[in-house]
Amino acid sequence: MTAARALDAETRAGSGDHGAIRLWLRMLATNRLVETRTRRLLQERHGTTLPRFDLMAQLERFPRGLRMNELSKRMMVTGGNVTGITDLLEREGLVERVADRGDRRARLVRLTAAGRRTFAAMAAEHERWIVEAFSALSRREMAAMAAMLARLKSHVRSLEERDA
């Protein structure tokens, strides 16, 4: 069964709810929508998944490789998760683990030649999908939203630090 589309996570909010809640639910719904679409397209057209694409996208900018550690931070997921995704990509021959001279605990992950080729094709198309989705917003609106998100993000980060 496939997730239906008629209704919406937003309908969770009662009509009298606080604006912040309504906005948050709308963010969640929008995010899920774009993410589901991207995942479907990646699967249909390249037989891969969003997390794999994401990991490869990180590596693409670091030809010398990244430590599992750094991948985990950049992707905002746990180390165990990165281990799993890397295992799969390695089995598919798209990335490889190499030793880090200078720290025998660490291992560098980097794209193989096949990985670079595969990623290039996916990335071009992925960019088109996202640009198409966001064409609903003007350049000015995108800038405004980006600025608001930056403030929101930094505020939440400070809340996290306060708790810690």
Added chain:
Amino acid sequence: MTAARALDAETRAGSGDHGAIRLWLRMLATNRLVETRTRRLLQERHGTTLPRFDLMAQLERFPRGLRMNELSKRMMVTGGNVTGITDLLEREGLVERVADRGDRRARLVRLTAAGRRTFAAMAAEHERWIVEAFSALSRREMAAMAAMLARLKSHVRSLEERDA
């Protein structure tokens, strides 16, 4: 290991990337940040998870119960997923499945008395967390962002229908 926080999914984008991609990555990162925080708080303070909370939130507005089907649409997840989460909540005594008179295929899920009590406590706190997070934005900004997200959402939905 816990996901580190210093870096960011946004760093995926090369500096010359299209504005839409940058915005999308920022949305992803912000979303993940708020979601991770909410999940942590729900776990620490109520021993539950976001999907369970979400399902209960849907039911709370329908005392007579919702079909698995409707839950799936509202939560924007697949039916199999709803089955699983419902199983867990049922085991915890927070929801119950009852027969739907008039359609023997369907089953209604509804909160138990314990479920209603538990949810009320969680919901109040959850609202505070979200309001606190979004206090980084003014009322006017929240309205602007909500409007943009509505347009974005509806645009992506129309893209989905075109593909289908």
Added chain:
DNA sequence: GCGAAATAGTTGACACATGAACATTTGAGG
């Protein structure tokens, strides 16, 4: 130099999520 603490990565148990296959029931057309 040495021992304790921190760091890097992996593993295992579990929750959540998808898509496909399945059984049951419904409903619409003949």
Added chain:
DNA sequence: CCTCAAATGTTCATGTGTCAACTATTTCGC
């Protein structure tokens, strides 16, 4: 009626994600 397509919910295999426990290494304090 009767058949057959559609709809409802479950199950299964697999992937993604968390957290906690573990091993191996490095670094820091002395």
